[in-house]
Amino acid sequence: MGIIGLVSKRKLFPMSDQWYADGLRFKCTECGGCCTGSPGYVWLEEKDIDTLISKLKISRQAFLRRYTRQVGERLSLLEDPKNFDCVFLEENRCTVYDARPTQCRTFPFWPSLLRSRKDWENARNYCEGIDHPDGEIFLPNN
Ligand code: SF4
Numbered sequence: 001m002g003i004i005g006l007v008s009k010r011k012l013f014p015m016s017d018q019w020y021a022d023g024l025r026f027k028c029t030e031c032g033g034c035c036t037g038s039p040g041y042v043w044l045e046e047k048d049i050d051t052l053i054s055k056l057k058i059s060r061q062a063f064l065r066r067y068t069r070q071v072g073e074r075l076s077l078l079e080d081p082k083n084f085d086c087v088f089l090e091e092n093r094c095t096v097y098d099a100r101p102t103q104c105r106t107f108p109f110w111p112s113l114l115r116s117r118k119d120w121e122n123a124r125n126y127c128e129g130i131d132h133p134d135g136e137i138f139l140p141n142n
């Protein structure tokens, strides 16, 4: 999984003097590029677990056993140890897209990618939605 950080919009930097003050163009094509490719973690918040349990219609215990791993104090989704596909990725598609965790929903508007235009543009190497011509303009922190 390429996803390695967790952010909520309230943690994004103040807008006024940032390089992205005019907004950032993005459209998720659901290509799955951010869900594979390199080792990483998809951290789960309690509300993410509740949403996924509801989506999958299984018990919490079964969900935790089948789809997650404990990493220190936190829980992450499992990934394939060979190709690093997220446990929910099938044929390059997220099988729980409408119930995907917060970390996935907030990508690519992560502080690590908003540090500079270069960081944002580098992420295009695996995310075709960044600066997508059909994308909407998003204002991080709004
Ligand atoms: S839950 Fe879905 S969007 Fe998130 S990393 Fe896994 S496959 Fe990708």
Ligand code: SF4
Pocket (backbone or CB within 6 Å): 027, 028, 029, 030, 031, 032, 033, 034, 035, 107, 108, 126, 127, 128, 129, 130
């Ligand atoms: S890599 Fe970008 S366009 Fe593809 S699924 Fe992830 S966020 Fe969407």
